[in-house]
Amino acid sequence: MASSSGNDDDLTIPRAAINKMIKETLPNVRVANDARELVVNCCTEFIHLISSEANEICNKSDKKTISPEHVINALESLGFASYITEVKDVLQECKTVALKRRKASSRLENLGIPEEELLRQQQELFAKARQQQAELAQQEWLQMQQAAQQAQMAAASASAAQQAGSSQDEDEEEDM
Amino acid sequence: MKMSRNTPDKDDQTSTNKKTISLPISRVRLIMKSSPDVSSINQDALFLTTKATELFVQYLALASFNNSSGKETNSLSYSNLATTAEETETFQFLSDILPKKILARDYLKSLEEMQEDDADF
Numbered sequence: 001m002a003s004s005s006g007n008d009d010d011l012t013i014p015r016a017a018i019n020k021m022i023k024e025t026l027p028n029v030r031v032a033n034d035a036r037e038l039v040v041n042c043c044t045e046f047i048h049l050i051s052s053e054a055n056e057i058c059n060k061s062d063k064k065t066i067s068p069e070h071v072i073n074a075l076e077s078l079g080f081a082s083y084i085t086e087v088k089d090v091l092q093e094c095k096t097v098a099l100k101r102r103k104a105s106s107r108l109e110n111l112g113i114p115e116e117e118l119l120r121q122q123q124e125l126f127a128k129a130r131q132q133q134a135e136l137a138q139q140e141w142l143q144m145q146q147a148a149q150q151a152q153m154a155a156a157s158a159s160a161a162q163q164a165g166s167s168q169d170e171d172e173e174e175d176m
Numbered sequence: 177m178k179m180s181r182n183t184p185d186k187d188d189q190t191s192t193n194k195k196t197i198s199l200p201i202s203r204v205r206l207i208m209k210s211s212p213d214v215s216s217i218n219q220d221a222l223f224l225t226t227k228a229t230e231l232f233v234q235y236l237a238l239a240s241f242n243n244s245s246g247k248e249t250n251s252l253s254y255s256n257l258a259t260t261a262e263e264t265e266t267f268q269f270l271s272d273i274l275p276k277k278i279l280a281r282d283y284l285k286s287l288e289e290m291q292e293d294d295a296d297f
Contacts, residue, residue, distance in 0.1 A: 011207045013229075017199055021230065025237045030251040038257050039233060041273050044207055046232045049269050050225050051211040065216040070226045077264035080228065087227040093195040094223050 013043045050074050201226050239264060 013144050045138075053074035058066045068091065084136055096167055111122075179251055204226045217225075236257065243263070244256035258274050261267040 011210055012202070013199055013203055013207075018233065019240060021198060021233050022237055025234045025242055026252065028250065030249075030254045032251070034254040035257050038254055038274070039236065042236060042257075042261075042270055043229055043233060045270055045273055046229055047207045047225065048211050050228060051208040051214050051217075053255065054221070054225075055214045059213075065218050066214070066221045068220040068224050070229070075228060078269075080232075083228050083231045084220050084232060087224045090195060090227045091220055092198060094197070095220075117235060124195045149187055156246075166233050 011044065012040050015040055018043065050080060053078055197223065197226050197230065199226050199230055204229065236260070236267070 015036070019036060022036065023040065050071065054066050054070040057070045057073050057077075058064075061070070063070075072084055072088070075081060075087070205217065205222055206223070208217055208225065215248060237252070240256045240260040242254050243260045244252065261270040261274050
């Protein structure tokens, strides 16, 4: 969602995300609206706190980019050391997931078959499928025709038998 | 299928699973960059900060609820949060954005009392 205001300081975590977290943390608890709004603002404040501290730590080191190490040290120095184990676990999990995705996509690429060949094989398969479909459709059509013919013949012989029967009756009547 | 690491898998979990991230990472990055002097942030550092923020929300909510009379009424109010923030050392950084709301009549009353004190002289 694009922010309509140009002011960076108005950036906050979307209210919906916060509401969801509150609901999961405190299920069945009625939380006042102004309390929710407060949590949203506290989040922003927290993020600024961590960023500033991590940035300071980063500046003191040789690096130009804030690294995970800087963030962890920031958490520790700000009194949030209890968060460290859990955030580290999540980082590990994120990396594992990302790695799996990369492996999966590279496995596909590394079948050893170049793209044009794959494309050609795909076209072949499509053509084959279309042909099979056509043959199947034709068979069904033939069967229908045969069934219809049989039905016609059966109907015709039935009515012929009827007519033969009734004309006999007529003859009999005339004779009388 | 989105291969971007930036997109949290909303479909994968319905709860704030310990192993994953619920908050929008891109928004966290924007907020971090709006801090003065912050230039570049490593992607992993961003993940850590996002998760830490989630934990912060959970702790704030839980601590406030446990701390309050809300346990009887099953509710959480603004002042529950404000009181908890004030009383918890690690939450002191919130004091700037947390004026404790007072009732107008209490404020007026304390004003009156101040005026009475002045009148004694």
